[in-house]
Amino acid sequence: xxxxxFGLSSRYLSLSRGVRLRRECFGGIVFDARTGTTxxxxxxxxxxxxxxxxxxVVREESIFAGLVGVKSPARSRRQCAEVxxxxxxxxxxxxxxxxxxxxxxxxxxANVAEQPQSRAVSWPARPGLSAPETVHWAITYxxxxxxxxxxxxxxxxxxxAELDTxxxxxxxxxxxxxxxxxxxxxxxxxxxxxxxxxIAEHARQCGLAVHITTGRHQLPLGMLNDLSGGxxxxxxxxxxxxxxxxxxxxxxxxxxSVHAAEDQGLHVGVNLMLSNTVLASFxxxxxxxxxxxxxxxxxxxxxxxxxxxxxxxxxxxxxxxxDLEQLLPEVGARHPEIAFRIDCAASFLQRRxxxxxxxxxxxxxxxxxxxxxxxxxxxxxxxxSQLIHPDLxxxxxxxDDPGAIxxxxxxxxxYRFFREGSNFRESKCGVCAARSYCGGCRLFARxxxxxxxxxxxxxxxxxxxxxxxxxxxxxxxxxxxx
Amino acid sequence: MRILSxxxxxxSDHSSTSYEFLAVDKPLTREAxxxxxxxxxxxxxxxxxAHFIYHADGYDIPGGWEPLMCEYYDVMxxxxxxxxxxxxxxxxxxxxxxxxxxxxxxxxxDLGVRVSTHESRVIVTIHCRLEAGAVGCLLGDNYEEDWSxxxxxxxxxxxxxxxxxxxxxxxxxxxKQLVNRDYRALYAVWEVYGCETEEEGExxxxxxxPPAPPKKRAGQKVIDQLREMLETP
Numbered sequence: 001x002x003x004x005x006f007g008l009s010s011r012y013l014s015l016s017r018g019v020r021l022r023r024e025c026f027g028g029i030v031f032d033a034r035t036g037t038t039x040x041x042x043x044x045x046x047x048x049x050x051x052x053x054x055x056x057v058v059r060e061e062s063i064f065a066g067l068v069g070v071k072s073p074a075r076s077r078r079q080c081a082e083v084x085x086x087x088x089x090x091x092x093x094x095x096x097x098x099x100x101x102x103x104x105x106x107x108x109x110a111n112v113a114e115q116p117q118s119r120a121v122s123w124p125a126r127p128g129l130s131a132p133e134t135v136h137w138a139i140t141y142x143x144x145x146x147x148x149x150x151x152x153x154x155x156x157x158x159x160x161a162e163l164d165t166x167x168x169x170x171x172x173x174x175x176x177x178x179x180x181x182x183x184x185x186x187x188x189x190x191x192x193x194x195x196x197x198x199i200a201e202h203a204r205q206c207g208l209a210v211h212i213t214t215g216r217h218q219l220p221l222g223m224l225n226d227l228s229g230g231x232x233x234x235x236x237x238x239x240x241x242x243x244x245x246x247x248x249x250x251x252x253x254x255x256x257s258v259h260a261a262e263d264q265g266l267h268v269g270v271n272l273m274l275s276n277t278v279l280a281s282f283x284x285x286x287x288x289x290x291x292x293x294x295x296x297x298x299x300x301x302x303x304x305x306x307x308x309x310x311x312x313x314x315x316x317x318x319x320x321x322x323d324l325e326q327l328l329p330e331v332g333a334r335h336p337e338i339a340f341r342i343d344c345a346a347s348f349l350q351r352r353x354x355x356x357x358x359x360x361x362x363x364x365x366x367x368x369x370x371x372x373x374x375x376x377x378x379x380x381x382x383x384x385s386q387l388i389h390p391d392l393x394x395x396x397x398x399x400d401d402p403g404a405i406x407x408x409x410x411x412x413x414x415y416r417f418f419r420e421g422s423n424f425r426e427s428k429c430g431v432c433a434a435r436s437y438c439g440g441c442r443l444f445a446r447x448x449x450x451x452x453x454x455x456x457x458x459x460x461x462x463x464x465x466x467x468x469x470x471x472x473x474x475x476x477x478x479x480x481x482x
Numbered sequence: 483m484r485i486l487s488x489x490x491x492x493x494s495d496h497s498s499t500s501y502e503f504l505a506v507d508k509p510l511t512r513e514a515x516x517x518x519x520x521x522x523x524x525x526x527x528x529x530x531x532a533h534f535i536y537h538a539d540g541y542d543i544p545g546g547w548e549p550l551m552c553e554y555y556d557v558m559x560x561x562x563x564x565x566x567x568x569x570x571x572x573x574x575x576x577x578x579x580x581x582x583x584x585x586x587x588x589x590x591x592d593l594g595v596r597v598s599t600h601e602s603r604v605i606v607t608i609h610c611r612l613e614a615g616a617v618g619c620l621l622g623d624n625y626e627e628d629w630s631x632x633x634x635x636x637x638x639x640x641x642x643x644x645x646x647x648x649x650x651x652x653x654x655x656x657x658k659q660l661v662n663r664d665y666r667a668l669y670a671v672w673e674v675y676g677c678e679t680e681e682e683g684e685x686x687x688x689x690x691x692p693p694a695p696p697k698k699r700a701g702q703k704v705i706d707q708l709r710e711m712l713e714t715p
Contacts (some may be wrong), residue, residue: 037489090538
């Protein structure tokens, strides 16, 4: 029996529970369902992690010993050690304790781990991801609120037929089997579905990290308790009009919901829509959300609501977005406890990041038909939840092969590789230094494939510098043949 | 073998802690580099610089950064959750150590200047927040170039070593002033973070503000640059 020693020079490694792996052409994706942390790693690193998963427990030194025949052994060993340390820090890998090893019956495992089996790993050949990381599912278009800025009412007449519970559970099975990591369920108001907790719990059992987005500030304890069996993240869509008009009451309601949800073990975040009203009171709203105990705020770009007049009034100009760009670092510094996330539709707010920083942070800009895919209530598939139109329907998750749609559908391909089109390459965004991690939002690009008109760095698109409602309608209608 | 990207998930731990060290006066010997290297398998110390990064709470340089400043490095900056630590170390006689200690203060949110001495070595630490724009302009995107091991042996032993990291360069300039008993930089930090504390506590505390250093044109650009970078509370 080998003598098991612990310490930096001779430690054992295993894959942490809750970590999922998916091979990709560049190597693979590591997703930690406990924290939501997502890593992209190259083929060598992926092979290492796959080996650890297959062996159960591996002695670290044996991994180094396996680096034979490489061009630069010392450099390879150093890089390998760096990767292992980072994976340990992030909790992707762990060092089993002696009792863990004993529980695993590791006398045998440790023996095996002394010389881990190395086998050839095959890699997907196609560029792009083999499946979306996250699926956004508008599980219902029903809603009991009449939020004036809701973009869903724009599409709610089409595809509104909801799947029953049995089919909804089948959707979850399909996504889990496909290799999707996260399921973001929204609506409409998803809490109107009585089977939501059951669907979420099933998804969690299948290994998916489930997010729910609700428009309600007030969440009863019983409902949170039901959801806690399946949901990892509760995202609250902030009704800013209500928050601004009844600041004290709404902040207290939010605070109660946040704390009650956290007591149930949920991670809580909010979505804040960047309308003109919000921008005018941005600092005040953030202060209120901080007071309510929020630690995660996602800033969503204002999308065209059902009413064109509302859009014209509330859609921020390029200059207003420029002002926000200046203000954000200041507000972020004032609230270091809050993680601010930026909707990929507003990636231009991060365009000044050094490219290496942006890439290392995994910022890639438009995620349509790439990291994300959208489902509507009847199971129809679209590249993104903003691109819902009969012309952009790529299939149905229950009646078509999602993998084939993902890899072969002309609609998916066009959005996934929009940066390669001549319309984009020859546009202002196409020559921007941030094109690989921004690229603008396809909903807003006037011809669907060209430049982002509202980027503060962009040129004016109209006399008044504002984008008109019909432009986004036009973009949504444009299909791949155009 | 490498990690291509790390995207934070839904936990609130959304940042990391990093350190940049620079040896100004003399490069590290091979033996010294081995000792630094032993602190983390991810650090690749060159003769002049070392970079540490920790991605999660609870991980840090074993023993802290201070011993490294005592032994090997002359300037360092560190960022953690948007809080910055700017450090300069040098040898100084006892009399000068006492002079510098007068600039120590704890200001708003514990931002301010700390001074510690280790025999003849003085370590001056500025705890601050930096304007985001200033940081973006200062920090280059040349990490890989900085850290390629090729060519490191070409670095000379000369004491006038210059780095292409703008923040390290600025700290090197400030350090030069401190060595020459010019404490305007520390006074500038007090003006940003200390004045308010002084007003609040003047009746209940015997806090004595640091002495105002004499004004002069030489080196003022360095002071202005530091002042512009400091985020006002």
